[in-house]
Amino acid sequence: MRHVHVLAAASAALVSLAALSACGKDDKGGAKGGAGAIEVTATDSSCDVAAKSAAAGAVTFKVTNKGSQVNELEILAPDGKIVSERENIGPGTGAEVTVQLSAGTYKVMCSAGMTGKGPTQALTVTGQGKAADPRLDQAVAAYRTYVAEQVDDTLSKATEFAAAVKKGDVEKAKALYAPSRVGWERIEPVAESFGDIDPKVDLREADLKSGEKWTGWHQIEKALWKTGSLSGEGPFADQLVKDLQTLKAKVGTASITATSMANGAKELLDEVATGKVTGEEETFSHTDLVDFKANVDGAQKVYELLKPVVQEKDAELASTLDTEFAKVQKLLAKFQKGDGYVSYDTVGAKDRKDLSDEVNALGEPLSKLAGVVAK
Known part of the structure; x- marks a missing residue:
């Protein structure tokens, strides 16, 4: 079950994740950062996604929680189903999530307090991606x-x-x-x-x-x-x-x-x-x-x-x-x-x-x- 309480046992694991750099955007709306990762900055009331589009295939999101509450990142498919998520991202910490996405318009959501609700930004995925193994x-x-x-x-x-x-x-x-x-x-x-x-x-x-x-x-x-x-x-x-x-x-x-x-x-x-x-x-x-x-x-x-x-x-x-x-x-x-x-x-x-x-x-x-x- 999704829990909203961050506990000592979990915190120890989460703190070991290095805090990630702040998000930025290039002139074309793409993400700054290594290896083409899309940077996401989450706060208690916002979700800043450093890209509006991505190529189909493996898409990596690097999220930093700059809020005061535990947060989670959810990638929502066009039909609203959760494609993937990362829970328990503690304040001041970050996480990296790699997701396989096909063409379509997705929503990237940051959920402060891990309520399953929160601000979203659209991400348009285009192309076919490489053939799957x-x-x-x-x-x-x-x-x-x-x-x-x-x-x-x-x-x-x-x-x-x-x-x-x-x-x-x-x-x-x-x-x-x-x-x-x-x-x-x-x-x-x-x-x-x-x-x-x-x-x-x-x-x-x-x-x-x-x-x-x-x-x-x-x-x-x-x-x-x-x-x-x-x-x-x-x-x-x-x-x-x-x-x-x-x-x-x-x-x-x-x-x-x-x-x-x-x-x-x-x-x-x-x-x-x-x-x-x-x-x-x-x-x-x-x-x-x-x-x-x-x-x-x-x-x-x-x-x-x-x-x-x-x-x-x-x-x-x-x-x-x-x-x-x-x-x-x-x-x-x-x-x-x-x-x-x-x-x-x-x-x-x-x-x-x-x-x-x-x-x-x-x-x-x-x-x-x-x-x-x-x-």
Whole structure:
């Protein structure tokens, strides 16, 4: 779920990104900066994009956050869907996002506070770009299959979960809660691209705004672990299933490219850093490690699909990612209990720091994946 709070674990990773230079424009409206990157300056109320047009193909955006709030960059397709995004860009820091764009008019949005809303500027993309590597086309096709499988899995398990909720079976619903979220957590960046579904199914209580209706998994989570009663939860369970059915109907239309896959893998690691490692995602159930594992597995799946190309273009990066994924998975295995994981409230400060350090060690090379794929 998109979080608006920047936490210590995430900040450490973000500060390591070098602050980027201010934006400028040449006489033709193109971007100044190295390698033809388009520079974007974000503040709490503005989004200055240093180009109005770009050639089709791999387009790199270098964003600097000069505001006081955490920001995110979203690239929106002509139909309004999110093509790619980079979240958790802290004040005074920057990030680089490489996106594969075909011809069309896009919107570049800076969202202060990570609300999913904010000022935009149009970017017109022209031309055809170079022919795609057929291996990347194969990776995208395989990933679409994987995404569909994960949506089917989460819908199936959420339907079982909802049935237990409606029957008032607290213990069974508790047992089904975390497994029902695994498929969702593995492909959350794709699910988020549809905008309205994510806040309906995965909004945390801490992120509720005044007057906003709270629905989804976490609303039921609170009833299960905080109040211990499922009275009145039936409609929320039905709505959860309905919203996931909407996701299933829409997911085949998601805009997926090799670079959006790579950027999504980094987003999944950011999800771990800003919600799972800190224990804020599953405030009541403390099933954070199940989500943690699902996020890492989803990111690793993307890397494995893109690995043949990455290995050829940057063998050192491939080796580093192999090593870092293995380290994170090994550390996670330490907390396994039966078919799941220990309650996260039993994980001490040292172990949490070890988890955070490993996530950050993986996140840094993973942030380079999109750029290498786009070479």
